[in-house]
Amino acid sequence: MKKITGGVTAAKGFQAAAVAAGIKYKDRDDMALIYSEKPCVLAGTFTSNVVKAAPVLFDKKVVEESPYGQAVVINAGIANACTGREGFSYCEQTAKAAAEALSISENAVLVASTGVIGMQLPIDRIVSGIKKLTEGKQGDLEAGTRASRAIMTTDTKNKEAAVQIEISGRTVTLGGMCKGSGMIHPNMCTMLAFVTTDAVISKELLTKAVKEDVVDTFNMISVDGDTSTNDTLLVLANGMAENPEIRENSPEYEAFREALHEINETLAKKMAGDGEGATALFETKVIHAPSKQDARILAKAVICSSLTKAAIYGHDANWGRILCALGYSGVIFDPEKIELFFESKAGRIQIYKDGVAADYSEEEATKILSEPEVTVVVDMKNGEESATAWGCDLTYDYVKINADYRS
Structure with missing residues (x-):
């Protein structure tokens, strides 16, 4: 597998565009x-929130x-959530306008929205924007990057990833983009x-790969514990690499799964690290757990x-808070057996062992916790399974951003 520069236009046959529509x-x-x-062929996963935005309901039906x-139209600024029949009709109108402009079937158009909940979309601006998008679409990498920037809300940076693999002598490319900074706690944030x-x-095998991988990538991130009304992951495969069809339980399928995982994990970590107001990516690795599910639950807790x-924001080695979170996770374990470590580019230090604090330097711990990417390692000493979760620190700015989000 080879990491390459690019996003949604990295793969053959994909184009993108962005426009200022004044949403x-x-x-x-x-x-x-x-x-x-x-x-x-399409695959997708969507929010588990009972309150689902109109685009989620619309896309689930299409998928x-x-x-x-064949096309996805995305807008930022207004989520089109809790908008009733009118909001759903705007999804239909968006698909119709895009289908006409692109000369494709309405059933081949998906839509996505992100932003403030409860506001109706200015459909006239959406339709006008679609015309400009179709006229300006291009297949170069910059077009994909512009698209990734256009879907941002409180994000501070755009998020893209791309990789290439070889399948039966053919180069196969996967590329992706995402947005998400707040209301991030996917359970398939605004993700x-x-x-x-x-x-x-095939659609069936693509769906299988996506649904299995999301459990250990997008579902293992959290910024603020809020599962959005709009969470959507869409995967589109156009077959233009012309490789022999990937079959289940084959080396080619494993290679594809690894590439998909690389894209999903990269995008997920970029979202976690760009949490609203965040100054650090906060990673937790749980190792030697009795089951995969226990490891996931513990890491996420x-x-x-x-x-x-x-x-983490205060660079404070307060390991008691970590132990407390593990303890209320619902997983049963012996706290006197586990070990805790902090690590980053500045080093690695053990902070807890045998039921008490380890002999460590607070100064060294603070140095390790002052890096922009910080990891907590939890060794359960009770099995062979592991899992990793990603979040961010909690800062004053998170409250500031969300105190006046609608303004």
Whole structure:
């Protein structure tokens, strides 16, 4: 597998565009388009929140019922959530306008929105934006980057990833983009992610790969514990690499799964590290757990702990907060057997062993915790399974950003 520069336009046949449609922002692009020259097989996962935004309901229907997809229209600024029948009709109107402009089937158009909940979309601006998007779509890497910037809300940076693999002598490319900085606690935050590939793979096998991988990537991040109404991951495969079709239980499928995992994990970590107001990516690795599920639960409990996140912000080696989070996770374990470590580029230090604090230097611990990427390692000493979760520190700015988000 080879990491390459790019995003949703890295794979063959994919184009993208961005435009300032004036949805909510006055001085930046706020609509994006992803388009494939050929129809794509589709896979997707969506929020588990009972309150689902109109685009989620619309896309679920397309993914489940449409034979293929070919375009995605995305807007930032307004989430089109809790908007009733009117909001859903705007999804339909968006798909119709895009289909006409691109000369494709309405059933091949997906939509996505992110932003403030409860506001109706200015559909006239959406339709006008679609015309500009279709006229300006291009297949170069810069077009993909512009699209990734257009879907940002409180994000401080755009998020892209791309890789290439060899399948039966053919180069297969996967590329992706996402946005997410607040309301991030996916359970398939406001999280939108789009992955494109030129691989030849069936809808059934693509769906299997996506649903299995999301458990250890996007579902293992959290910024603030809030599962959004709009969480969406869409994966489109147009087959333009012309590789022999990938089959289940084959080396080619394993290679594809690894590449998909690399894209998903990279994007997930970028979201966690760009949490609202964050100054550090906060990672927790749980090792030697009795089961994979226990490892996931334990790791997620630590990165979701507000007290631990605040300690990371303060560069404070307050290991008691970590132990507390592990203890209320619901997993049964012996606290006198586990070991805790802090690590970063500045070094590694053990902070807890045999039920008490380890003999460590607070000064050294602070130095390790002052890096922009910090890891807590939890050794359960009770099995062979492991899991990793990603979050961020909790800062004053998180409250400032969310105290006036609608303004």
